Amino acid sequence: MASASEAMSAWVASTGFDDIPADVVASTRLRILDVIGLSIAGGETPFGAGVRATASAWPGTAARLWGTGGTASAAGAAFVNGAxxxxxxxxxxxxESIVxxxxxxxAAALALADETKASGRDIVTAIAIGNELSCRVGSVTPQQFHKRGFHPSGLFAPFGVCWLAGHLLxxxxxxxxxAxxxxxxxAAGLIQCWVDGTQSKFLHPGWAAQSGIIAATLGKNGVTGxxxxxxxxxxxxxxxxQAADPEPNFDRLTxxxxxxxxxxxxxFKPFPVAHxxxxxxxxxxRLRARHSLTPDMIERITVPVAPYIVSIVCEPVEEKRRPNTDSHGRVSIQYTLAEALALGRIGKDAYAENSLRDPVILAxxxxxxxxxxxxxxxxxQFKGVVEIVTRxxxxxxxIEEHNHGSPQNPMSDAAIEAKFRENVGGVLSEDQASRVVGMVMGIETVPDASALSALLVPAHG
Structure with a gap:
């Protein structure tokens, strides 16, 4: 009897663009646009600057570092852009899997496109395959990994990228x-960084992208696993x-x-915070706007939560109420709701140093x-319930039954495009952003997808 990975590999080997449902193709286009914008915005942060500086460890000209004039090997660019x-x-x-x-x-598919000159159809197919298999691996035992200190994206996404790379190579x-x-x-990914607000979790998509490419290349060259x-x-x-409860459901794989x-x-995410x-x-x-609420009016805010998220965003309480850094705040329900009510938004500029130390927000x-x-x-189902009692x-x-951005409460295409334009603002010109949007929205017609990365070099870069 074939193992799960053998069955999954047989499916990948037999799957082409025409096998991808039209709605999955459409969402894949939007995911490409979203990730490009996020990577360019993330590259402008201190974390991004540090990650980009490591590109010298993977010298080469095969693939572009988005939002810069730099290049690296395909694996190196996948790491940098992914992180x-x-x-x-x-x-x-x-x-379900929180992957x-x-x-x-x-990040991996476009880096490989730069190297192999793969078509847009192949890129869409590869990303759709990789995403599907990352989700399936992560759904074998949902909610089991965070509480043991593992980041699902670091553990499961490398497999999706491996099959994605296998398709393209x-x-x-x-x-x-x-492979x-x-x-x-x-596959790896510890979340000890959530204890002190350091940044290592953000590396996991980069490691996943790099690891999947390297594993596929090793498999192609005869190395066994x-x-x-x-x-x-x-x-x-x-x-x-070790002892999973419930037991892993391996049927979810195939x-x-x-x-x-x-x-x-x-x-998709309308807010830069844990989903x-x-x-x-x-x-x-909505309550803030409806009742013109201000921090001084609030006696308490009470939120019922699913037990599985307590260790992710609720506890330890003092740690969550006093985040050390922006990354620390992004996984705190207490701090995030306080900033949202005080400032009326949680946007790209959220979790600024002055907000993290603001006595009104902290109180x-x-x-x-x-x-x-x-x-x-x-x-x-990500559901939220908020009760506010005033003094x-x-x-x-x-009540928010389904998170905005989910299939049941979707973000519009226009909203995702607006998010992209905000994220690339100040790096790409408006004309460049428009050309990127145009190419991504018709990516399956592009004969050489490396043309997309060529649009991501700033005019000043």
């Missing part, structure tokens, strides 16, 4: 299965979870593969209380 795309915690997420699948996939099914086995030794990398005795899930597209259940906080932000901002964060509620849905005794409750 920068997470710097603002603004990239899309598969709800950031598109940032490493787009022309590997056969056997080579892809061996997936190799990827198991590359275990076929039972998922379900094996020392495979990914047995080694990392059942209805190519018929049911799990990646459809993924959300599970999004519905709470929208609910709170309000002390009045945000969470309550674990087993009745709240799991990660398949004069009034109270209101607002």
């Amino acid at each position: 920068c795309s997470q710097a603002l915690e603004y990239d899309d997420t598969h709800n 950031h699948m598109s940032s490493p996939a787009v 022309g590997l056969d099914a056997g080579q892809m299965s061996r 997936a086995g190799i990827t198991g030794s590359f 275990p076929s039972e990398v998922f379900e094996g005795r020392f495979g990914l899930f047995a080694s990392h979870l 059942v209805d593969l190519g018929v049911r597209w799990d990646s459809r259940a993924s959300s 599970v906080i999004h519905p709470y932000i929208d609910a709170l901002l 309000l964060a002390d009045r945000v209380e969470f309550m674990p509620d087993p009745g709240m849905p799991g990660s398949e 004069d005794g009034r109270s209101w409750t607002e």
